Amino acid sequence: MTALFDKWIGESTPVFLGTNHLSQELPFSSWYRFKEAFSPEIVRQAIVDHPAKVETCIDPFSGSGTTALTAQFLGVPSTSFEVNPFLADLGRAKTECYDIDELRSSFRSVIESTRDQENSFDRNSGAWLPETFVEPGKNGKWLFNADVAHQVFQFRDAISRIKDPTVKRLFEVILGSSLIENSNVVINGKGRRYRRNWQQRPKTKYDLLDTLQVRAERCFLDIESFNSKSATPARIELQDVRDEGLCFPEFDVSIFSPPYPNSFDYTDVYNVELWMLGYLNNRNQNVDLRKQTLTSHVQVSKTFSRLVDQPRLLTETVAQLRLQEDLLWDKRIPRMIETYFFEMSNLLEKLAKSKKRNGRVWVVVGNSQYAGVQIETGRILAEIAKGLGYTVVKNEISRKLRTSPQQGGSPRLGEAVLVLA
Template sequence: MQAIDSIQIEGKLSTLSISEPADLFESWLGNRSIASIGTNAGAPEIPFQGWRHFKEAFPPELIARAVRESDIRVATCLDPFGGSGTSALACQFLGIRPTTIEVNPYLSDLIEAKLSTYHLPALRGAFNRLIARVDDMEVSADLNAFKRNAPATFVEPGVDSKFIYKRAILKRLLQFRSAIDLVRDERLRRLFKVLLGSVAIPVSNVTVSGKGRRYRGGWRDRLTKTQDVDRLFSELVQGAEADLKLFGSRPVRDYSLLRGDARLLTAKSEPIDLVVFSPPYPNSADYTDVYNVELWTLGYLNSRASNAELRARTLSSHVQLQRVYAAPPNGSKLLTAVLAKLQEQRNELWHRDIPAMIGAYFADMRTILHSIYGRLSARGKVFMVVGESRYADVKIPTAPILSALSADLGFQVLSQEPFRSMRVAPQQGGRPGLAETLIVLRKPRT
């Protein structure tokens, strides 16, 4: 690996001279045009968004639309499900102080790495020192502890000869992790750590999507070398420095990041003028599992107990964890009818807890919406992107149920805007038929 001496940024943006937040926001996005709020196509090319690709993220343009359509001046904005940090970062560009909540510690660090301010010469120097020491990091004990505590599928020989990492690749990742731990500046240490997380999947034998993890085609014959870890990490650091050189100075550099369960922390948010978010859908996707490779590789998880603890703090949107489900809320006759249909079809469901999970999901969402109502300014708006699901041919009409629960809490439901049709599960035919919908709410004047 070579040390970074400087970053050359070509093109007109290298001499940015922009004074208005809206102009800076447009420059950040490259003046792109999107077909709808349901697409985040081209996101990896947007500065900061390529640090870790998120297929499920909504586009920054949604935050700009929400600000534009607000009935009041927006000084503060909340996203209770921070994810990749799109809402918070867009707010900084738009001159708005963001508050974001995220339960996943890897994603929380990714968000904070994007929102933080850096001294670029210090970044460059810290990286050069890091790569100078990485070869000398002794990680035999760490490697043995990882093999002992992590799922057996992580490192060769794995289970039934299937494994995520070659032993040499995992050792190299752990060497980088140990070298990063020696970086003194907390912000730089966090930045390098999340960028190392973006190396974890490309050098592994698996690919990961919102639907889970699967082995690559021909993975047994795939030639992955330790030099690939070095090269990818160096490229990511250089790319991050380039992004920061262009857009490190934003109209608002302040932010509030709450790490933990949105069901508990939303009520602890500062007063807010706008809320923009997309919660996990009630589709039984366990997002802890989606980021499982990064969570273990980076050391956020180190035991089965820590994995179970993190899952317990997530929304009741899946049945992969045995838990006590909250009772379904009142306020939606449609929800009552849907739960009755699920009970009728219980013998056809692939998991017996699905009816309880669906009821608890809407109980969790009502809790969060109630907390939002208490923190939101009068005439402040909520922009909420939600998705349907289907079990045993029983559709879960998420948008109308959440709209009814919101109205019961006192919100005015301004609109329900379907913008995309998702496919149902392959076992149900894989055909389009599940709507993604933007719900817009407003808190009335008190």
């Protein structure tokens, strides 16, 4: 199966295994711009370099589905977990088996069924959306012009009538991947901002239609070229891996990149897709989803926890943060950091119970910095892992990440690749 992987990857081998920079234009990876993804090469390395034949692989943080997709190309069955329903569907769509003729026929039907419909926007048809999403918006700003929003809802309605759930899911992903490009905002840094001169360069329903057709054709060509990979099963479960009742299936290799403890609310990045596609229907659902993510931010109130026996480095780091409390932009940051490692410790403990005798856990994770205090995430996780009975096979800095503009924006923060046995 490595030949199929090589055909997929081509010449895109990255300089750093922790980045997907050169992988974003690969078949399937190009379906949706996912800035936090790691390289398929790190999954290949974890599987090919394993001391025994890898028969099972798991990923507790599926994200864009890189682990599941790469494992498929290498012929390794996988199980992944994801709390974000849009991202879970994105990963599922990439790893499904399709009838390409059915796809093209169904897509033509969707386009035709919406082509001649009346183009008048009824605000009640998007009544579940936040006020800022659709024209006239709030305070003179809105994410989607009325005719674009109306066209989105027409496409959603047409897609909902498709009987095959795999085809329906793929078309929703294609629509979701077309949204930001046809909105008045861009996703940048830790949130979204309005495009320059967006009011003078309005997006229209015809722009959305063009984008949708281009993205659909790209998906269909990828599927047509690599549909044989789907003979290898890839399950993606919609699940919070912190749930106490969750038991991971037995595995040879686990490869994942959790949210970094960088105060980045990852739910916000996909907020547009979640609301416009109907995954979220009210503010309570939005808050609930934000609470289901790993505690890597303070933007939503959570109950904080700490390890009874903290590693020395974590204790010293939290103490330094508290000394700088007056300089922190939020005084809850030290407790957030403690909770992050508490939850990561619980996760590593669960993985230890399910990994096979020669099993290994690969973690790609980045350091963070607050008020000049570095959170050396890889080193702290290595200390925690040792206390849980793991052997640290590797703990290397893969690349340097830039600090936030408030910290100078220089490339000083390490991104670690941690391998545990």
